[in-house]
Amino acid sequence: MRVPLPFGRGCREAEGEGFTGLEDPSSGPSGHLLPEGEGRAKKIMWSELPLFPDRASTIAGETDALFFALIAISAFFATLIFFLIFFFSIRYRRRAGRPRAAQVNTSLLLELFWTGVPICITVGLFIFGAMVFMRVRQPPANALPIYVVGKQWMWKVQHPEGRREIDELHIPVGRPVKLVMASQDVIHDFFVPAFRVKQDVVPGRYTAMWFEATKKGEYHLFCSQYCGTQHSGMIGKVIAMEPRDFEAWLAGSTDETPVKAGEKLFSRFDCVNCHAANTRQRGPALEGAYGHPVRLQTGQTVLFDDNYIRESILNPMAQITEGYRPIMPTFQGQLNEEQIMELIAYIKSLTPQQSGKPNP
């Protein structure tokens, strides 16, 4: 009793080089994790004609309200124009005995009227659309972070607690979730129609999106930015669960946490040689740096965030911290997007008190 997903083929065989240790034995393609979720996600019969999508996030209602307002405005104007065309066409049709056309062809008042009315309406639409948009784009501070990597043609998900998934995303109901997303190759787009949110996943940078599910169930996940041959196979499910079930699900895995994995990478790639506490003369301190401003050699100040760390790993010469020599080598081509995310998770976890030792 799942939402039909008839075309999953082609997603899973692409699993391959550069991705190690990500298979999650328990997150197979079946939705067995949702025993009591059946009521929601019903199989849609062939004879049914769906006209409106599921509404399952806090923002969906606001988007729909705007949508209905737009439909009302459009219906009004379309009806007005259609009515006038039909009315004039019949009333003033050419026929024997009717007088010639009366040359009525300017009216400043009318022109001002039908310029002014659309201006007022569009200003209103702009304001309301922008207000909801700003909410869609700004994740609440308490949002649960989850990392997502898009890759031709699959979605890879990494929970901070360690659990990994492919083409599925488990989330708790009633809690804002923030996705931090990267692409391994081309531009993808993470689209959940039932939540009315989408965001391009762009190679070379992190993009973020957030939502808060309001109903448990399984929802379509589509890639909506054309990404090559199996674009329409790059689909999956978002599975919204009761928080209690979600916690249990998270716990049901022995996967390494990203912080742990990042710590291993940190020593495997010899980052530790320059960035550890006793080697401060070579590389800047990382403990407690996350979220704080960094002064650069150029005198500029930038924020030490995900995108800054990512760039510093791949293109270290771009932004050199003040007081350090440009000696760091690039790791472009040696680390994939997931490994970079793990390193970031590790660096984020470093605090000044317990230098070198991550939070659990």
Place this chain on the structure above:
Amino acid sequence: MNARESLEHQHYLNVSYGVKSWLLTRDHKRIALLYLISITLFFFLGGFFAVLIRLELLTPAGDFVQAETYNKLFTMHGLIMIFFFLIPSIPAVLGNFLIPLMIGARDLAFPRLNLLSWYIFIVGGIFTLTAVVTGGVDTGWTFYTPYSSTYSNSAVVLTALGVFVTGFSSILTGINFIVTVHKMRAPGMTWFRMPLFVWAHYATSIIFVLGTPVLAISIVLVGLERVFGIGIFDPKLGGDPLLFQHLFWFYSHPAVYIMILPAMGVISEVIPCFARKKIFGYNVVAFSSLAIAILGFLVWGHHMFVSGQSEFEGLIFSALSFMVAIPSAIKVFNWTATLYKGSISFHAPMLYALGFIGLFTVGGLTGLFLATLAVDVHVHDTYFIIAHFHYIMVGGAVMAYFAGIHFWWPKITGRMYPETWARLAALIVFVGFNLTFFPQFILGYLGMPRRYYAYPDEFQVLNVLSTAGASILGIGYLIPLVYLLWSLRYGRVAGTNPWHATGLEWRTDSPPSTENFEETPVVQEEAYAYDEVPEEVSLV
């Protein structure tokens, strides 16, 4: 019908014969016909690809063609329809034919340049067709990087070269129109006596000249990155993929107005003629064309609300996009008001024109949905977009093209098309169009992404409706092809001015002589002086 009632007189079609007399012609009317033949071929080729797309989408599973083939089909459909049909359609055929006639000139300012434009267009077309034959291209007509520059395994460079070359044909046509309108108007043809068709083409030409070079540059950069691996767009090479989107849409959004402004020009001619009235608000309609041309350059970022550009950019581009809706709305109101107290007849051009107003209204209003930021986040890259721009491009531009072809057919060929068949075809096109594209609005809000070759079962009913509509639409487009060809030989001789229309093009023979006018006309009245024209056109 004052002038000649037969086609015995010497005119641009019978003045000389033979392939050479056509391929080396400098007559704007013959060049227009060369364009007409070429873009008709491209239209039916692009339409054929559309048929295959709709057949694949008849069922949820991918079963009719391979995924790779499907991706090539929608790419080629988009490329051919946009660059080789819609952009040249009204300007290069009707604009080329009519602008000199409408302003009382003997030809365009640069006749050789005009012929060169057609040759460049054909060379670009041959490159693109070669790309189709040698395996096709699968990037989508938008060429988004880094897919197009690094990842695609198809004939991207050859296709890009085709689009690049064809762009120069647009630039040359634009320059030619601008100079012609400035320098070649007959005595008395002041700016505000010009037909709105000419105003619309003037505005379009500005976009041709300012926008097309940017497209050319971005296409060249894609090619360079693909061939030499220079890092412009691919982040792995140090580039920025969003840069491409900015460059691409800087041209390709104004390109939408390249397609719709000339269509609006056609409608502004047809409606006054069949309502027997001067157009309502001439100045407003003329300036709204310029406003669209200028504002159209400032809204490209609305294609990128979810691309990763900043929220601030999103806000600015949303506000500007709403602004560009205003001049379009003004035009619709003025056309509608033109009907008021008219004396309206319903010949085929008028049916197409009224259809245009209706469909363009729907297309324009759904544009508001896309300018509204939060709603666009949901419907972006879904079938809602597909439906919206087909309402503008097919419901708008193609309907207007058909209105124009029927309206000026007697002037171009000297013969009338069969009215009953033409009305029937207009009706079939209108019904087929709505059945094809209206269900796609619903599909889009349900969340069906565009460019999907297979889709979840619950979207099937709406897709079946759409495919059914497409087959009706296809018939609607084939009927005119048949009867227009038929009319070349068997159509009733039209005479100088079968519609009793105003405008200088109706004061010379049908078909006109190579020089257009026996003596340079002198203009003493404003455009659309229908009060001075003796009525009436018979109803059939």
